[in-house]
Amino acid sequence: MGSPFCGILVDKIGPNIPLCVGSLGLELALFMTSLCTQYWQLMLAQALLLGLSMSLVCCPPLGVVSRHMPHRRGLALGLTIGGSSIGGVIWPIMMQQLLVHHGISFGWTMRAVAFKMSPLLAFACLTVVEPLEQPSRAPSGTAHVTSHVTQQQPIEEAEQKKMEDAAADGESKKADLSFLWKPTYILLCLGLAVIYFGLFTPLFYVSAYAIDKGQSLSTAFYLLSAVNASSFFGRVGPGHFADTYGHYNLLIIFTLLSGIVGFTWTRATSLGGMIVWSLAYGFTSGAVMSLQNACAGKIAPLRSQGAAVGFLMGCLSITALIGVPIGGQILKHSGYPALSMWTGATIVVGAAVLGVARFTLDPHLFAVF
Incomplete structure (x- = not known):
């Protein structure tokens, strides 16, 4: 916080x-x-x-x-x-x-x-040092819009470009927090906050689930390492493609995929199934954790990138804190199938809110944002 x-x-x-x-x-x-x-x-x-x-x-x-x-x-x-x-x-x-x-x-x-x-x-x-000269262009993805859609640049993007150009030219030396009141940023924080109710739940309980299914303590422990290992590729690979096809677009897609994988948690009962599930969840959830920061920075001026990331993380800290104990109570009273439903449902509902945030930038389905 x-x-x-x-x-x-x-x-x-x-x-x-x-x-x-x-x-x-x-x-x-x-x-x-x-x-x-x-x-x-x-x-x-x-x-x-x-x-x-x-x-x-x-x-x-x-x-x-x-x-x-x-x-x-x-x-x-x-x-x-x-x-x-x-x-x-x-x-x-x-x-x-x-x-x-x-x-x-x-x-x-x-x-x-x-x-x-x-x-x-x-x-x-x-x-970790500041750039010697501020880049003089608007956020990534804007250059590709004209090849995908014919509509004019949204007002939000035009405003951001103006703010970032001003920062690059040295005209703005103070952090601009006006982005905090933009509907897109508010919906982004809200959607991700809902997602974080359940996103971390498997990280805390995947080993316990494996032990419940008869796996040894050592084997169950390494499932968490498998989640983290695949998460690296999920954070880097989708980030690369998001620079071309849109950060919000890729964030929504991988959030939905993460929710679907969450729903299938308890269908993995063998060791092989649990390994595959852990790799799949690590990859999709890793993309969510990576792209959220790019989406926050995309709608904030360059001089306010730290604040954009910081306020987002502050919002997520609250639901990430209380989400896992809620999951623990669900597990205690209803078992792992209900915990799987909690994980999948929170992520999918959050993805829907992110979809609304994306369409506040541009209502066209194939626009690059």
Whole structure:
């Protein structure tokens, strides 16, 4: 929930200070977590300090990369956020090996994570910088509109181009938050917030589902790694094609596919079926997580890319927080089939809202947005 504040901060003072402060906060949170012996201490170190620090670390790269490459925003942001998918494969395996197979204590395992993160965070602090010159064009995808539709550019796109050109020419030095009141942005946040009620549910329960179906603890654990591994390709590949065929168009398509895969969760009962399902869900849900940032940045001026991403993440943090516990109660009272329905239904309903957001930009079905 600290992301909106961080996004505005990135637009006003640049990425370096928030990223450095967030990196120090992450390190401190992990080292303090290694010393915790009571629940309230974990709440302070792991929940409060780590969560706030994560918002300071996540927003600067997304906002700055979007400013660097507005022409290839989908691919650039897909590669940027795809890093978390790689981390989602490496970190759980590393921690399981330390904790379970080598018998390392919890405290030293957390310290090992902190030491491993130090050079990675230092590299990010040194390399995430603002572009020397602001790109002088409107968002990606606009150049392709004329080849697909004959109608004039929507008012929203024309307004954005004007704002971005002004920013590129140095005429605007302050973050412009007028995009927050655009119907497209409001519907985008609303639709994705509904999606996040159920989007993370399989990530928390896919291993437990595999154990419930008779798989070993070790095998069930690696299903989550399979989800994260395929999520990398889902974040990068669709982002590349979205730069040509429209970020909103691809976001809606992959959101619907993710909802369909969610509905089929409990039809995967064998190990092979669960592996295929995990790969499919990781790919489609990864595309959703990647393209959401490109869609937010598409309707905001270049000087406000950090705020556009930050306010979106702030909205999603609320439903992502309460969605998984709701899923847990559904599982407790109604079992995995109902949990599968919850996952699929929330994603499909959110996709419908995203469709409305897309048609506020252009009512023509085959327009590139």
